[in-house]
Amino acid sequence: MAQTRRERLRLETIEEIKITAWKQIGEQGAASLSLRAIAREMGMTAPGLYRYYKDRDALVTALVMDAFSSFTNRLETGRDAYPVTDHTGRFRGMCRAYFQWAMENPQRYMLLFGTPIQGYLFAEELGPVAQRSFLVLQGVIGEAFVAGKIKGEVVGLKLPTSLKVQYEALRKFGMPYTGTVTQLALSVWSMIHGMTSLYLYNYLAGFLQEGVGAFVEFEIEKMIAIIGLE
Amino acid sequence: MAQTRRERLRLETIEEIKITAWKQIGEQGAASLSLRAIAREMGMTAPGLYRYYKDRDALVTALVMDAFSSFTNRLETGRDAYPVTDHTGRFRGMCRAYFQWAMENPQRYMLLFGTPIQGYLFAEELGPVAQRSFLVLQGVIGEAFVAGKIKGEVVGLKLPTSLKVQYEALRKFGMPYTGTVTQLALSVWSMIHGMTSLYLYNYLAGFLQEGVGAFVEFEIEKMIAIIGLE
């Protein structure tokens, strides 16, 4: 017997807690997430939740992990809409997926990449999950690089030795690509994240009413041109 | 008599509240800013603070405004370390100032560009102050453009009409530069903000221990090269 009745109920409750939490985050933002409100909506008392999560931070960590895998899955889906040989398409698909996921899940994105909530410190177990999403980006660029499809002048720009040293050190810990690729990936990530978060925090609203999509599209094409993706 | 005794004390108290608030934000982060804690440290009771700020949000707004002007001043100082004819220098100086200010005032930066705290909605009176900091960036690029010192191919990339239309509409509201300049400025802002916030939120720590400075420097030079600043 794989699963007793109680175990099943337990998993369902854990799920219901998270669903209720996301619902409230969607309605009122991540910062005002309240255990008591969750319990209230679930028809139970607040201390009961402590049977499922050690404390508020543990719940937040679980939410962040779920959000990260949803996010990463979306990046992969966007990438895989194009064949493995179409490096430009895969890059474009992934970038679009990034921004679209953020637009559809603004609160979730802020939870991942915004100011840590209420003294919430990045939990230990979160590292690997967070890196997985970066690996998608790095992979797209890395595979293009390996295939010789990155022909922009940026490749020529010599990395300062201080950076090269650090990136090379990472290779001994399993980093699969060269320093140039890592630098490019971090650069692209910064750009996409910058556009996304400026948009989500309403700093672009004064300049672009409905044209944010066009702005992002344009900048994606610019990145492709700069990298020299083929 | 320019200022009565009571008026002087009042201004001093307002100042002391803000100083105390910044002290606590620096120690424990912006999210856990507490009126009661501020009052406690000042040797008074919490409701007393309401004589000076309508509520917690009003205090936050005041803090954000102060932070913005400190930030903007720093950008201007960084820019003005180079003569008006040295557009590249001014751009570089401003970018460096941006990142350095954020590194020295991480909590302040997060307050400006991070997730809005506790249902705190961007206050009305904040718009102009926020835009002033963007105008510095736009001005540096705009002046270079006017002087014909932007010779990169990006200038050639044709803006989609949907974007062009929006930027041109802004010109009737006092926007001093062309659409190309605005697009470039928004792009550069996205990049710097992206690097800065990824760094501040510790997402770069896994890749770059002490080398963040080198990373940012490198990307600044890349932007200069891409824009074709001379």
Next chain:
DNA sequence: CTCGAATAGTTTACACTGTTTACAGTTTAT
């Protein structure tokens, strides 16, 4: 200088929050 008004601050109170402890009820395994 005196008196009424404005201001500054305290006390008290309310409605929230996360969390702990002690206890009761239910389910499971032996």
Next chain:
DNA sequence: ATAAACTGTAAACAGTGTAAACTATTCGAG
């Protein structure tokens, strides 16, 4: 059937922001 494990509640503690009532101080005008 019984003991152990688990799930939940009730009560309580220490925080929080904020409102109302009240007191003490300071100010400007007569």
